[in-house]
Amino acid sequence: METPVLPDNAGKKWLEKRYTCEGLTYTLPQLLWTSFLILLGFFCYTLALAFVPSIMPLKLDALGANSKTIAFIMTTIGQVFNITICPMVSYQSDRYRSKRWGRRVPFILYTMPMFCASWLLFAFVDKEASFLSAFLEKWVVIAPTTMAIILIALIMVIYQFFLMYVGSVIYYIYNDTIPAQFLARFVGAVNVVCQCASACFNFFIFKHGLTHYTSLLILTTVIYAVGLGLMCFLLEEPRFPPPTTVAKKKEAGLVAFLKESFSHPFYWYAYLSVAAMAIAGVVGIFAVFRSQNLGMNLEMIGNLNGYAGICATCWTLVVVAVGTTFIDRWHPVRFYAVGSIFISVLAAVHIKWFFFSPPAQIIWWISLFTALASMIFTSFWGISSMPMLMRIFPKSRFGQLCGAQAMLRSLTVLLFSFLVGVLIDFLKYNCQLGDFAYRYTFIWTWCWQVLGAYFYIRMYREWLKLGGFSGYKAPAPWLAGKFEPMVVTPIKSPSARLVKQALILFDLVVAGPIIGAVCMSLYAGMKQIPALGHAYLILAFPVALAIGVVWFFIRKGILRDIELINKGLPPRNGIPHHGILFLVGTCFLLLFGCSVFQSWKLTAREFGTLAARMWFFESLITLLLISGVYLYTRIERGFSKQVEA
Numbered sequence: 001m002e003t004p005v006l007p008d009n010a011g012k013k014w015l016e017k018r019y020t021c022e023g024l025t026y027t028l029p030q031l032l033w034t035s036f037l038i039l040l041g042f043f044c045y046t047l048a049l050a051f052v053p054s055i056m057p058l059k060l061d062a063l064g065a066n067s068k069t070i071a072f073i074m075t076t077i078g079q080v081f082n083i084t085i086c087p088m089v090s091y092q093s094d095r096y097r098s099k100r101w102g103r104r105v106p107f108i109l110y111t112m113p114m115f116c117a118s119w120l121l122f123a124f125v126d127k128e129a130s131f132l133s134a135f136l137e138k139w140v141v142i143a144p145t146t147m148a149i150i151l152i153a154l155i156m157v158i159y160q161f162f163l164m165y166v167g168s169v170i171y172y173i174y175n176d177t178i179p180a181q182f183l184a185r186f187v188g189a190v191n192v193v194c195q196c197a198s199a200c201f202n203f204f205i206f207k208h209g210l211t212h213y214t215s216l217l218i219l220t221t222v223i224y225a226v227g228l229g230l231m232c233f234l235l236e237e238p239r240f241p242p243p244t245t246v247a248k249k250k251e252a253g254l255v256a257f258l259k260e261s262f263s264h265p266f267y268w269y270a271y272l273s274v275a276a277m278a279i280a281g282v283v284g285i286f287a288v289f290r291s292q293n294l295g296m297n298l299e300m301i302g303n304l305n306g307y308a309g310i311c312a313t314c315w316t317l318v319v320v321a322v323g324t325t326f327i328d329r330w331h332p333v334r335f336y337a338v339g340s341i342f343i344s345v346l347a348a349v350h351i352k353w354f355f356f357s358p359p360a361q362i363i364w365w366i367s368l369f370t371a372l373a374s375m376i377f378t379s380f381w382g383i384s385s386m387p388m389l390m391r392i393f394p395k396s397r398f399g400q401l402c403g404a405q406a407m408l409r410s411l412t413v414l415l416f417s418f419l420v421g422v423l424i425d426f427l428k429y430n431c432q433l434g435d436f437a438y439r440y441t442f443i444w445t446w447c448w449q450v451l452g453a454y455f456y457i458r459m460y461r462e463w464l465k466l467g468g469f470s471g472y473k474a475p476a477p478w479l480a481g482k483f484e485p486m487v488v489t490p491i492k493s494p495s496a497r498l499v500k501q502a503l504i505l506f507d508l509v510v511a512g513p514i515i516g517a518v519c520m521s522l523y524a525g526m527k528q529i530p531a532l533g534h535a536y537l538i539l540a541f542p543v544a545l546a547i548g549v550v551w552f553f554i555r556k557g558i559l560r561d562i563e564l565i566n567k568g569l570p571p572r573n574g575i576p577h578h579g580i581l582f583l584v585g586t587c588f589l590l591l592f593g594c595s596v597f598q599s600w601k602l603t604a605r606e607f608g609t610l611a612a613r614m615w616f617f618e619s620l621i622t623l624l625l626i627s628g629v630y631l632y633t634r635i636e637r638g639f640s641k642q643v644e645a
């Protein structure tokens with residue numbers, strides 16, 4: 001299989017340059033028009049799809065549904081179709097050939113009428129429930145609220161069924177239509193557009209979701225139909241050659257799908273990592289109730305999500321303009337797999353709300369600052385997700401392997417989404433914790449993200465063994481040679497000078513809690529709160545100092561390995577990439593600033609020693625961070641043997 005050759009645009013004016021992708025040839029204006037259509041589709045798709053997962057749990061709760069029922073309706077139904085419909089659609093779309101629409105658009109366009117109808121059925125569910133309750137009263141008595149819950153569950157079946165057709169293929173469209181050299185930047189643009197849509201929803205729609213329920217669902221239907229309709233009718237897809245008769249027989253059926261998708265352990269690691277991360281996210285349907293238990297009302301929650309969304313959009317614009325180039329140079333597979341370690345550390349930051357309950361306004365500000373600091377790293381990590389898949393899954397089976405991944409993910413989420421609902425109800429009622437039970441979702445998320453990071457690490461190590469940066473070949477059981485060549489792009493190796501500079505950021509992150517504990521103790525003394533000052537010195541300072549000692553030895557080991565490589569000797573561990581270290585170090589340095597603000601706001605007599613205890617917790621997060629850096633060096637052991645000056 002030959003690697004596609006890109007057109008030579010050297011010395012040409014911008015209007016004369018040509019860009020190709022799967023048989024399509026673009027001028028720059030044509031490429032921009034294609035990009036605009038896809039981005040328009042994604043904006044309307046994201047804005048429309050935000051309503052059901054955000055507002056429907058509140059609607060069900062208002063109708064009296066318990067946590068198990070909400071979990072079943074909101075997650076279980078969709079996951080059943082993810083297991084069955086999503087892989088089937090992905091498998092068929094890779095092989096589908098349409099004279100008019102291409103291989104992806106028909107799955108979006110032909111399902112649009114029924115998909116829109118499901119929103120309209122949701123819109124008038126209260127009137128439908130009242131009518132059916134009155135109509136069935138002669139035979140069986142069902143309260144209108146109970147009937148409404150039943151109808152929402154039935155409509156959710158229709159909604160999720162047709163959503164699978166759209167959601168399964170919309171993310172494959174730009175892999176077929178956007179030239180390879182622009183994919184990372186385009187994925188970033190998609191993220192910006194989706195975040196803009198989410199911010200619009202959180203600011204202007206979320207707080208009115210229950211009070212203007214019907215009219216907003218009608219508006220959602222119109223937005224989706226117009227936006228996706230324009231994209232489908234105006235977008236030109238590539239035309240792939242039809243498979244031969246022999247290929248059709250060989251590739252047909254469930255057995256071929258399972259054999260091609262699940263016969264190599266490398267793909268299993270990729271699937272299981274995504275599954276674990278998805279299980280971590282099943283508690284998202286309870287996020288509103290968790291925030292309410294922390295003391296925030298719907299307006300505060302909406303504003304928090306909205307402001308964070310706007311800032312994320314602005315920062316993503318910067319990442320798209322500049323950062324996507326670095327993602328390609330650092331390599332998205334390395335960035336995403338290794339980055340999952342630090343994503344799990346960021347998840348641990350939120351566990352403090354399980355143990356501590358400061359006033360809601362303080363939680364609001366700390367949550368906002370934490371979100372802003374975290375996006376320094378998470379935005380890069382999120383953008384690298386799809387480019388990572390495009391680097392590990394062969395294009396000939398991209399949709400199929402994404403479908404297989406979705407099937408396994410949904411199978412596990414189907415089980416665990418129900419279990420988390422049972423767990424929360426058990427904690428609420430049997431353990432008599434009330435709404436405090438929702439705070440256990442912080443621990444749930446962190447545990448599963450740690451497991452997801454483990455599988456990403458295993459996938460990354462296997463990827464390195466399959467050729468890695470210099471010549472990765474994707475496992476391809478459907479080919480005679482069993483492997484499909486992938487495009488190899490130039491990357492930037494770790495720089496000794498930049499690694500040393502990045503380590504200074506971690507020095508500040510580690511030294512901050514040590515010096516800060518002393519300073520905050522003195523500040524507590526000035527505020528005449530001696531108990532708080534003693535707590536800083538007895539509880540927070542010794543732990544921060546011990547963590548500083550651990551970091552000294554980790555840092556020393558990294559510098560030692562750089563010197564060994566410079567002398568031509570093999571390092572004991574691998575060299576962490578300076579790009580990842582810079583982003584993570586900056587992120588956690590800003591989070592330390594959040595800790596200082598947090599302690600300053602809580603330095604008051606009515607809060608007792610709360611500030612010192614939370615400072616102690618933040619020091620434990622620093623321990624997790626430096627442990628993640630050490631783990632990173634162990635992961636690269638045997639492969640990262642080169643450094644630049």
